[in-house]
Amino acid sequence: MTTIPDITDTEQWILRTTLRERYGRDSELQLADAEIRLHASDRELTLCPVVVWQAEDGCNFVVFKAGERRYRCQFFYKPYKQMGTGVDEYDDLAECAVALLQAQADYVAEQRGDLPARTR
Numbered sequence: 001m002t003t004i005p006d007i008t009d010t011e012q013w014i015l016r017t018t019l020r021e022r023y024g025r026d027s028e029l030q031l032a033d034a035e036i037r038l039h040a041s042d043r044e045l046t047l048c049p050v051v052v053w054q055a056e057d058g059c060n061f062v063v064f065k066a067g068e069r070r071y072r073c074q075f076f077y078k079p080y081k082q083m084g085t086g087v088d089e090y091d092d093l094a095e096c097a098v099a100l101l102q103a104q105a106d107y108v109a110e111q112r113g114d115l116p117a118r119t120r
Contacts, residue, residue, distance in 0.1 A: 004067055007031055007049045011093055015051055015063065018097040027053050038066055059104055063096060073100040075107075083107060 019027040035045035064072040076082040090096035
C-alpha cells in the first residue's frame with residue numbers, strides 16, 4: 001500500500017500566499033483525505049491528503065497530493081460536474097494552484113460570454 005505524506009506547512013503557505021494574491025485576502029483552507037486512483041489502471045483506491053477551499057461565488061477547489069511533489073487539482077460548483085486544468089499532474093504546487101485558479105477564471109468568463117467556450 002502506498003503511503004503519501006501529509007500536506008506540509010510549506011505547502012499550506014504556498015497555497016495561502018497564492019490565494020491571498022488572487023483574492024486580496026486570506027482564504028480558509030480545509031485539510032482532508034480522499035481516496036483516488038493514482039493510475040487509471042489501479043483497481044484499488046489510495047488515500048491522499050487534500051486541501052479544499054471555497055470561493056465567494058460558491059466554487060469549490062480541491063488540490064490532491066498524489067505523492068512527493070505530485071499534485072492534482074479540480075474545481076466544481078456542483079459535485080457531479082468537476083473541472084480541471086487539462087493537466088493530469090503537476091510537480092510544482094504553485095504552478096498547480098495558479099493553473100487551477102486560471103482555469104476557474106476562464107470558466108467563469110466563458111459562462112458570462114466574455115470568452116468563447118473551449119471544447120472540453
